[in-house]
Amino acid sequence: MKNPSLKVALCGLSLRTPIMTASGTFGYGLEYHPLVDFADLGAVVVKGTTLEPWLGNRPPRILETPSGMLNAIGLENCGVEAFIHDKLPKLTPYDLPIVVNIAGRTVDEYPQVIEHLEKAQGIAAYELNISCPNVRQGGMAFGTDPETAASVTRAAKAIASRPVIVKLSPNVTDITAIAQAVEAAGADAISLVNTFVGMAIDIHKRRPVLGNKIGGLSGPCIRPLAVRMVWQVAQAVRVPVIGMGGIDSWQSALEFILAGADAVGIGTAFFVNPGIARDINQGLLDYMQKEGIDSISQLVGAAWK
């Protein structure tokens, strides 16, 4: 049998492996270089970028929880202009598709960020973070209402010349309704899940641990919750799906693929094992070789039958 292939075609992007980075866990790409070999990645998704620089939340911003972690970074970032001038040029020389994650406090801010990014070279796609609070609507996240999620998607699509991926929040009653709404609004792909809202209390201080009080839960503890959502969303939409949530091994990456993910995102696992992408690729190739599978795409959604 010829060598199995991990190549994935995803809304116009060609990825050499289905392994992508999850936004916010991999900075602007170079922080982990050379500890992470970019040849092991299909694409890099950089830190959430906003119109103006955001300071982020007051510390403490992270906390370890059983088989996971809570974070409330607060989207600290240098703003889109500094990103284009200081960060992007350092990453574009590498042979690696760059996906820019975009966040905003109003619907209008998303196309405004894209307007800046459209002038820059070397970007493969945009990913909309619709989990941040919408200031116009009293702080409720864009991603929790199908109509608002669709309007952010439409606003971005109206101006973007590059594919638009919409990243869904799992903190909703019916995630398939949101997925179908953003698909109808033109999303080229859907990524899920973002973190689950959670909190922890310091029993000695009798106060919330995180400076922001509430944070997002990630890591292996959320994996079964995320697999269920990917399973349902992938069957409810036609666009490609990028699955993530606690992936820390080739087995867990494969679980998401079998649930219907075309590609997968790795986040928290990089903190534990910077060599995780290489390990997953090797594990998937060995599995495919053993099972006589030529292409990873044959396994996408294979658990549906």
Place this chain on the structure above:
Amino acid sequence: MITCQAKVILNREVKPGYYLLRLVSPEIARKALPGQFALLRCSTKDLTDPLLRRPLSFHNVTKEQGEISFLYQVKGKGTKELTRFVPGDTVDTMGPLGKGFQLEPTKGPIAIIAGGVGVAPLVYLACMAHDKGNTVYTFLGARSTESLLADPDLVRASTRFFAATDDGTEGFCGNIIELLHKETNHLATCTAAYICGPEPVMAAAVSLCAKVGIPCQVSLESTMACGVGACLGCTCRTTRSHNYSRVCTEGPVFDGREVILDEKP
């Protein structure tokens, strides 16, 4: 910065609740500077709990033997797991990371100011300064003789060694700040001070250094995830224009005047 499986030579309880861990990693030992740190995976198997690596400052480094050592207090799940390692085991170690101490280029006297397990990153520095020919005044504080971490290498490197215990079981009876006030004449002759300990202790030591007019550097501790500046989880408040700095990459050592320390105990 590399990751490696570092072999355990020693993992011994030196005082109740405090352990000294010595590992072999010639690559990390060659590059490690005083004040820098490593991220250690604390479980022997591929467990997901504790999940994150733990940041530990280099306690001492011997480049000839290729050894790195860490002094840690058993505080939570991670450090408790770490005590289980025995000689011959390997620890998944990533380092060296962060920005260390800037050692004064002159041979003038320096002050080492450590509260409790805060002495951990200062021993390597004191040894290096001693070898360079600096006069080293060490001020070490703890609750009691049972927790006073007077490392033999530190005592050897110190020209004068001042200890303080809250209960008076060893050295000066009182806390380290009271000791520093008593020894202000020594502190005032120093060209720089290097401080690590609980935040209120560091805050008080920083203001005392400012009062006697000497520059100082502090080593901060923070919960960490990535350790390489990617996740922005370990930030501290600074007087710099952008407000927050990453402890893992812009620190863990900062100029005492540029960080905003919590003065409350």
